[in-house]
Amino acid sequence: MTVHEKHRDLKEVTIPVAGMTCAACVRRVEKALSGIPGVEEATVNLSAGKAGVTYDPAVCDIPEMASRIQEIGYEVPAAHINLLVLGMTPGHCEHVIGPAVRGLSGVQDVSFNFATDTVTVDFLDSVVQAAEIKKVIRGLGYEVQDKGEGADSLDRERELRQQEIRRQTRNMLISWPVATIVMILTFSMYEPLDSLLPDWSDSKVLLFALTTPLVFGPGRQFFVHSWNGLRRGVTDMNLLYATGIGAAYGIAVINTFFPDAGFGGERAVFYEAAALLIAFIVLGRYLEAITRGRTSESIRKLMTLRPRRATVLRDGQEAEIPADEVIVGDIVIVRPGDAIPVDGKVTEGYSSVDESMISGESIPVEKSAGDDVIAGTINKTGAFRFEASRVGADMAISQIIRLVEEAQASKAPIQALADRVAGHFILGVHALALAVFVFWFFAGYDLWFDASTRLMLTPYELTGLEVFGFALLVSVTVLIISCPCAVGLATPAAMMAGTGKGAEYGILFKGADAVEAVSKVQTVILDKTGTLTRGEPSVTNVIPADPAVAHADEVLALAASCEKNSEHPLGEAIVEEARERGLDIREPEAFDSIPGLGVEATLGGVAALLGNRALMQDRGVDISGQIAEAERLENEGKTVMFVASSGRMVGLVAVADTLKDTSVQAVRELRRMGLQVVMLTGDNARTADAIARQVEVDRVLAEVLPQDKAAEVRKLQEEGQIVAMVGDGVNDAPALAQADVGIAIGSGADVARETGNIILIRDDVLDVAAAVQVGRRTMRLVRQNLIWAFGYNMAAIPLAAGILYPLTNQIVSPELAALLMALSSFSVTMNTLRMRGYRPPSRRGPSTLARDAPTAFQHTAVEVTS
Amino acid sequence: MTESNVSRIAAFVYTGVSVASAAIFLAVTLAGDYDWVARAGGAFWVFFLTLIISMPTVIPMLRERVRGAS
Numbered sequence: 001m002t003v004h005e006k007h008r009d010l011k012e013v014t015i016p017v018a019g020m021t022c023a024a025c026v027r028r029v030e031k032a033l034s035g036i037p038g039v040e041e042a043t044v045n046l047s048a049g050k051a052g053v054t055y056d057p058a059v060c061d062i063p064e065m066a067s068r069i070q071e072i073g074y075e076v077p078a079a080h081i082n083l084l085v086l087g088m089t090p091g092h093c094e095h096v097i098g099p100a101v102r103g104l105s106g107v108q109d110v111s112f113n114f115a116t117d118t119v120t121v122d123f124l125d126s127v128v129q130a131a132e133i134k135k136v137i138r139g140l141g142y143e144v145q146d147k148g149e150g151a152d153s154l155d156r157e158r159e160l161r162q163q164e165i166r167r168q169t170r171n172m173l174i175s176w177p178v179a180t181i182v183m184i185l186t187f188s189m190y191e192p193l194d195s196l197l198p199d200w201s202d203s204k205v206l207l208f209a210l211t212t213p214l215v216f217g218p219g220r221q222f223f224v225h226s227w228n229g230l231r232r233g234v235t236d237m238n239l240l241y242a243t244g245i246g247a248a249y250g251i252a253v254i255n256t257f258f259p260d261a262g263f264g265g266e267r268a269v270f271y272e273a274a275a276l277l278i279a280f281i282v283l284g285r286y287l288e289a290i291t292r293g294r295t296s297e298s299i300r301k302l303m304t305l306r307p308r309r310a311t312v313l314r315d316g317q318e319a320e321i322p323a324d325e326v327i328v329g330d331i332v333i334v335r336p337g338d339a340i341p342v343d344g345k346v347t348e349g350y351s352s353v354d355e356s357m358i359s360g361e362s363i364p365v366e367k368s369a370g371d372d373v374i375a376g377t378i379n380k381t382g383a384f385r386f387e388a389s390r391v392g393a394d395m396a397i398s399q400i401i402r403l404v405e406e407a408q409a410s411k412a413p414i415q416a417l418a419d420r421v422a423g424h425f426i427l428g429v430h431a432l433a434l435a436v437f438v439f440w441f442f443a444g445y446d447l448w449f450d451a452s453t454r455l456m457l458t459p460y461e462l463t464g465l466e467v468f469g470f471a472l473l474v475s476v477t478v479l480i481i482s483c484p485c486a487v488g489l490a491t492p493a494a495m496m497a498g499t500g501k502g503a504e505y506g507i508l509f510k511g512a513d514a515v516e517a518v519s520k521v522q523t524v525i526l527d528k529t530g531t532l533t534r535g536e537p538s539v540t541n542v543i544p545a546d547p548a549v550a551h552a553d554e555v556l557a558l559a560a561s562c563e564k565n566s567e568h569p570l571g572e573a574i575v576e577e578a579r580e581r582g583l584d585i586r587e588p589e590a591f592d593s594i595p596g597l598g599v600e601a602t603l604g605g606v607a608a609l610l611g612n613r614a615l616m617q618d619r620g621v622d623i624s625g626q627i628a629e630a631e632r633l634e635n636e637g638k639t640v641m642f643v644a645s646s647g648r649m650v651g652l653v654a655v656a657d658t659l660k661d662t663s664v665q666a667v668r669e670l671r672r673m674g675l676q677v678v679m680l681t682g683d684n685a686r687t688a689d690a691i692a693r694q695v696e697v698d699r700v701l702a703e704v705l706p707q708d709k710a711a712e713v714r715k716l717q718e719e720g721q722i723v724a725m726v727g728d729g730v731n732d733a734p735a736l737a738q739a740d741v742g743i744a745i746g747s748g749a750d751v752a753r754e755t756g757n758i759i760l761i762r763d764d765v766l767d768v769a770a771a772v773q774v775g776r777r778t779m780r781l782v783r784q785n786l787i788w789a790f791g792y793n794m795a796a797i798p799l800a801a802g803i804l805y806p807l808t809n810q811i812v813s814p815e816l817a818a819l820l821m822a823l824s825s826f827s828v829t830m831n832t833l834r835m836r837g838y839r840p841p842s843r844r845g846p847s848t849l850a851r852d853a854p855t856a857f858q859h860t861a862v863e864v865t866s
Numbered sequence: 867m868t869e870s871n872v873s874r875i876a877a878f879v880y881t882g883v884s885v886a887s888a889a890i891f892l893a894v895t896l897a898g899d900y901d902w903v904a905r906a907g908g909a910f911w912v913f914f915l916t917l918i919i920s921m922p923t924v925i926p927m928l929r930e931r932v933r934g935a936s
Binding site: 031035230239243247427430431433434437438441442466467468471472475 | 891894898900901903904907908911912914915916918919921922923926929
């Protein structure tokens with residue numbers, strides 16, 4: 001659970017809610033929370049199992065919300081911790097520690113065991129950290145140690161899910177064998193069963209004796225839940241089940257003990273319908289309990305990345321402590337195979353670190369002194385030490401989890417319709433069941449009832465059924481066959497899978513609306529500097545005037561020596577390149593920077609020049625032999641500098657902001673996906689065109705000042721385009737905000753400060769394509785799920801209502817209706833699970849190979865003429 | 867108006883609506899050729915379904931009205 005300040009008075013909190021099964025549960029929890037004075041807004045996401053609440057902390061608090069959720073039959077998985085608190089005395093210390101700990105927001109309960117010096121605290125672990133609780137107790141003068149028996153909310157949630165699976169497994173083990181026996185006994189008068197079973201096997205009393213424990217055992221949950229909801233004015237799926245099971249069982253009991261009561265007599269005992277109905281619903285619940293957990297696997301994977309222990313240096317000694325007790329500034333020791341416990345900066349040692357769990361990048365990243373390390377990543381080979389810079393909720397992994405959780409708890413615009421329908425579905429179905437009953441009672445039965453009426457896929461003949469029994473049967477079948485669960489699950493389940501899948505690849509969607517919006521994007525604007533290019537100049541060409549006189553490396557070494565003391569970015573790029581090539585860079589005896597022209601230096605008593613045409617012409621250096629080459633390079637958008645020594649031309653050095661390795665591939669991929677790609681830059685038109693030709697964008701917007709970027713985005717929107725803007729989340733914030741979808745690229749570990757709807761952890765433009773692909777794929781799943789869910793209900797409900805009866809003389813049996821209903825919601829979940837194996841095309845093998853291959857621009861970038 | 871008052875009034879309203887529906891159903895059956903089991907059973911089923919429909923409709927509606935008035 002997470003809490004954020006919304007504005008001056010209101011706060012936002014995300015509360016985990018366990019035990020919800022359908023869209024009606026969502027409405028129940030939303031209604032219950034909205035009913036608390038001080039709650040401004042409550043939004044519940046079924047798949048994520050989370051409730052996002054905006055509330056006024058002066059009026060209500062989190063424990064009140066948790067207890068209201070629990071009151072209506074759901075659970076709020078809380079963490080608990082057992083602390084060994086030394087120095088406590090009974091009778092006094094509980095009055096000291098208790099109020100102090102209870103005073104922390106998020107603490108639900110505190111209990112004391114003085115015999116074992118244990119304080120047990122139940123708390124909502126995203127509102128308050130275990131470390132804060134320990135700190136408060138320490139602050140009261142006690143010595144506190146973690147007893148190591150605590151369970152965080154993830155364990156608790158898993159435990160609850162396991163409990164649910166165990167409960168439904170137990171229900172299955174009871175209901176299926178009994179339901180099968182009841183069905184066999186029901187049909188015991190038919191061939192070949194009649195010859196195999198004794199005469200008493202079709203005894204209605206026997207069927208009653210078998211079915212009754214089933215109805216009040218595994219079936220009891222439906223009656224209890226629906227009653228709990230009804231008396232608070234809310235309905236859920238359980239009500240449909242309870243009505244269906246109750247009606248089938250009630251009629252059977254009446255016809256067993258009062259066969260002449262007119263309810264169809266002994267031929268109309270639907271014990272097998274009640275029994276199979278329970279069995280199928282329990283099967284559906286069991287399958288959902290298993291598969292629902294899998295759709296939230298991504299977030300679970302992220303959560304499990306947070307290591308629990310850390311080895312730190314305290315007073316010069318190594319000490320293993322809980323990771324949540326590491327403080328900023330601690331020196332943390334990491335050995336081969338260790339998970340990195342908190343964020344920090346390497347101080348000594350060298351290793352390679354697997355960051356794939358954060359960035360999706362499969363190749364380990366080398367780390368040495370000065371490099372940042374991220375909590376949750378795995379150290380591979382070497383050992384190193386680092387200084388903790390961010391701990392607890394500030395860590396990148398915590399921020400990522402928060403972002404993904406919030407995205408999963410949010411609702412996409414497409415979900416609004418589904419929610420409206422699902423929310424009123426149950427009442428609608430009951431109203432329809434009433435209408436169907438009235439119709440068949442007063443009109444349908446007289447018009448079409450035939451003595452040869454059968455239940456679909458059964459040998460049952462309903463000859464003895466009278467008007468009430470028939471109308472009731474059809475009415476009950478309508479209740480059973482409808483499945484609002486599928487409608488309610490369709491969008492959130494797919495959104496959850498999509499946002500989770502994005503997180504696996506370092507693509508963080510800030511909300512379900514971002515997923516929907518990115519799937520509709522028509523134009524992608526890429527900021528040139530820092531997005532398509534590296535954002536810092538580097539040497540692209542070194543061309544000697546006469547290779548017989550001076551080699552390219554000699555030209556570069558001369559240029560670098562001139563610039564050795566320069567702080568100009570172009571000079572720094574030349575020095576950097578020379579260093580990388582291992583060239584000897586001499587210290588100039590004299591150095592003079594000439595603004596707007598270049599530099600003049602004295603090297604070994606010889607005058608050297610590095611600068612533009614004007615500098616050379618001013619000093620009388622003949623550059624005529626190099627002009628053509630210089631113009632060619634300038635047409636490629638590069639800055640050309642002439643190098644001269646002793647008044648003679650030595651060569652050219654070209655410097656440019658180079659494209660990132662994947663830029664060409666990314667633009668190609670985006671265009672292949674049918675998107676218009678626009679490059680936005682402050683450069684002049686010639687430089688911009690040169691880059692644009694290399695990356696093959698559709699359109700260039702050059703000479704755009706930083707403050708005008710948002711206006712350019714707006715212009716494209718006014719042309720009717722749905723625009724995604726890709727840029728630096730900090731500098732390009734206004735343009736990202738203006739765009740329909742803002743994509744902040746290369747945030748690395750610092751995801752919190754980024755603006756934009758989508759955050760790309762890696763500095764790779766290909767991830768823009770991947771984000772669009774994940775968005776499109778997710779929305780395709782949403783549409784498939786919605787079509788299935790709505791389609792199923794639209795087809796199944798009329799069928800159950802007897803629309804085909806006048807033609808076929810067959811009606812849907814309650815047990816067949818139960819089977820179809822269970823399969824409907826199961827199929828939506830299964831369809832969503834297909835996302836698990838999905839890999840965005842831009843992150844598949846061939847693209848990765850293409851990414852590693854040199855691009856056309858790279859050829860020019862490494863071009864050296866010697 | 868207190869929460870318990872709202873619940874009491876709501877119970878009165880939805881029970882009344884359900885009884886009225888069942889009574890209308892029963893009255894209509896009197897005009898036709900139905901046995902008493904069908905009439906009573908049908909009236910009960912109509913009462914039951916109407917109760918299920920009206921309970922979650924009436925309770926929040928009254929609560930909203932009370933909240934709006936306070």
